[in-house]
Amino acid sequence: MIQIQAKDFDMQKICNSGQCFRMWELEEGRFAVIASGSYLEVSQSGESLALSCSKEEFQSFWRSYFALDEDYAAIRSKILPEDLYMQEAAAYSWGIRILRQELWETLIAFIISQQNNIPRIRKSMQMLAEKYGEEKRNFKDEIFYAFPTPESLMALSDEELKSCGLGYRGKYIRDTAAAAAEGRFDPAGLLALPYEDAKKELMKLYGVGVKVAECICLFALHHCDAFPIDTHIQRVLERHYADGFPFEQYKGAAGILQQLAFYHDLNN
């Protein structure tokens, strides 16, 4: 258990921001997250965070996962004063950070996300993990489940996929799992690629189009210029950026601002 201070960080908003689907609120101000096969609990009170991990685990993994090494105040200061919509969205959504999530799990999560809603995405991810993921024990000796490997997902039958509420996305997941297991797709190799190349590689996968590829670039590969346009962001662009979104001014942070706008539109 360690205590840290974090500015510009709101665990509840991050939890509900639609970028991670294996994070939930246990009780007011207390959260659990499973990522990269590790289980963590976080309690937040103001700028104080209590994490259920060692100092070493924090430094080697969770600090980077939560993007606590980044200066979000500097990002906020980049918002143009005349960009009234983004000023409002950022004020509303402030505290959200773009996490550094594990690629494989994020890839499957966003394949599931298409033509779907957040509660259902969470449910499907949870069912996949509980049925086909490795059983592990957390620091309280309670059982939790790692996210299933490509090998275990490629072996699932139509019925098994259907039982996780995946609908027509089941075949996308099985095919992508097979591609990863058979080496036709190399997740590790993507980490070294620049944004546009990574996006291109992702779009070769069955069930991954432009939008899902952008999400993976942003939420797993941490390419902060990736700018996923879903129905919410499309609406925001039409209502508030009829003359075009100022990508040049927001270079290096467009994806982060996209997420603030997404969360704002989702809840308003």
Next chain:
DNA sequence: GACCAGGGCCGGC
């Protein structure tokens, strides 16, 4: 009960 939308993509044209 009917209808629609939800962090879209594929395949046929």
Next chain:
DNA sequence: GCCGGCCCTGGT
């Protein structure tokens, strides 16, 4: 490049 179809579920 456009467009119909798609699994399923919760909301209206």
